[in-house]
Amino acid sequence: MKIPTAKTVVAAWRIAAGLGSQAFAQTAPGSAEAGAKKAAMCIGCHSIPGYQASFPEVHKVPMIAGQNAKYLQAALAAYKTGDRKHPTMKAIAVSLTDQDTADLAAYFETLPKDKATLAAKASREPSAEVADLLKKGNCQSCHGDNFSKPIDASFPKLGGQHADYLFVALKSYQALGNPKIGRSNPVMSGEVASFKPDELKVLAKYIGSLDGELQVVPQSRFR
Secondary structure, eight states: OOOOOHHHHHHHHHHHTTOOHHHHHHSOOOOHHHHHTTTHHHHHHHTSTTOEEOSSSOEEOOOOBTOOHHHHHHHHHHHHHTSEEOHHHHHHHTTOOHHHHHHHHHHHHHOOSSOOOOOSSOSSOOOHHHHHHHHHTTHHHHHOTTSSSOSSTTSOOOTTOOHHHHHHHHHHTTOTTOSSSEEOOHHHHHHHTTOOHHHHHHHHHHHHHSOOSOBOOOOOSOO
């Protein structure tokens, strides 16, 4: 079996996320300054420590401060088109222009002001069970050895992300053909297809336990 190269994986991910070269060329550069003025609808959930969502099950909303801007743009685009099924996020995404999306992504990428300095390797060694699962899912080949330095900015940083969110996200890639829940991404769907729910939970718990660059940054909605 031929193992796909990093370039092949990146290209497949971008196609799956609607991020072809033409789409990138047509997207105006994001302005973090402009994004800060548009973020009120985001910080009502993502800037509250411990805030939980209830769809499709109860879990903490993801930390987006410090996340890669290209990935945030891709995620919002997927909510807008329905490739990611989430009623609240879709309602927000459809209200945004491409420029709004670029500005918001640029803004959250700049946070927090004091960024963590991470080692090249993961801060905790995985158990033998976890190591086998990571190898099975080819996780490090895209998301980096410390899960915070992905091989391409269109991939998300995962290290330190809320474990319950990671678990829900991983399961969503298995929900193929469901009109109400799930995420459409052939690359991720292929990687998680053979995993059992308890295996995904073990993976999510380990990755969520690592040191990472993602944070919840409390902010005022009044600016």
